[in-house]
Amino acid sequence: MIFGKNDIYDLLNAKNIPFTCTEHRPVYSMEEFDVLDIPANAVICKNLFLRNSNGKQHFLLTVPAATPVDLKELAVKLASSRLSFASAERLEKYLRLQSGLVSPFGLLNDTSKSVIFVSSKNLPLSAIIGIHPNDNTTATVWLTFGDLLALLSELKVEVKLIEM
Numbered sequence: 001m002i003f004g005k006n007d008i009y010d011l012l013n014a015k016n017i018p019f020t021c022t023e024h025r026p027v028y029s030m031e032e033f034d035v036l037d038i039p040a041n042a043v044i045c046k047n048l049f050l051r052n053s054n055g056k057q058h059f060l061l062t063v064p065a066a067t068p069v070d071l072k073e074l075a076v077k078l079a080s081s082r083l084s085f086a087s088a089e090r091l092e093k094y095l096r097l098q099s100g101l102v103s104p105f106g107l108l109n110d111t112s113k114s115v116i117f118v119s120s121k122n123l124p125l126s127a128i129i130g131i132h133p134n135d136n137t138t139a140t141v142w143l144t145f146g147d148l149l150a151l152l153s154e155l156k157v158e159v160k161l162i163e164m
Contacts (some may be wrong), residue, residue, distance in 0.1 A: 003108040005133040008141065011108070014071055016153060018019070019143040022130075024129055040163060042142060043127045047102040049091050049115075050074075053081040058115045062104050062131070067120060077162045078118065080150060086158050105134050106142075107157050117157050120164040 003011070012019050048061040048069065057080060063069065072084045088099040094115050095106035107117060123129075125146030133141050152159055 003105060003134060005135050005139060008108070008133040010111075012141070012143070012151075015151060015154075017139050017143060017147045021133075022140045022142065023138060024140065041128055043123065043129050043145075045129050045131065047104065047131070048083060049086045049095070049102045050083045051086040051090060052055050052083060055090070056091065058086060059083070059118050060102065060104060060115050061097070061118045062129075063120050063164055064123060069164075072161075074118075078116075078160065101132070101134060103132050103134055104152070105131060107152060108155065109134075110157070113156055113158070115157075115158045117152055119145075119149075119159075119161055121161045122164060 001007070009019075009021070017028065044065045044083075045062050046067075047066045050059045050061060050071070051057065052075075059078065059080075061069065063075070075083045076083065090105075091097050091099060091102065094110055095102075096109035097103065097106045104117060107115060123145050127145045128142050129145050129148065130140045130142050131148070133139055149159060
């Protein structure tokens with residue numbers, strides 16, 4: 001099964017995870033996202049799909065948008081070889097997402113559990129984060145970071161929280 005927007009809403013409801021949605025025009029960058037009507041207390045996050053140097057390990061990094069990401073430093077913290085951005089082909093293969101649609105909800109499509117979710121230890125569990133439901137053209141889902149982590153854990157996704 002490939003999790004689309006309505007499947008994600010259904011899953012969140014079935015798990016009794018509180019969330020809200022903002023319906024909006026298509027957005028393809030953080031700059032476009034900044035002009036949307038977003039909850040005042042929300043932490044806007046960026047999502048990066050990364051791979052190690054031999055392409056055998058993949059990471060989905062979600063951090064607050066203002067957090068600088070140094071891939072060399074991140075590789076050290078993850079005890080990984082050199083990191084780089086994964087290709088659109090790898091994004092499709094592992095998360096069943098198209099380029100520009102990187103989202104933690106894509107991990108729901110990773111049936112092989114090959115991708116490790118990485119985020120910042122400094123992001124409070126109570127923080128409201130906005131992530132798109134595997135479609136950045138119509139909506140953003142708002143939920144707590146803690147609820148996202150609990151969902152990923154329940155679904156047996158490996159999670160690493162690091163100092164950033």
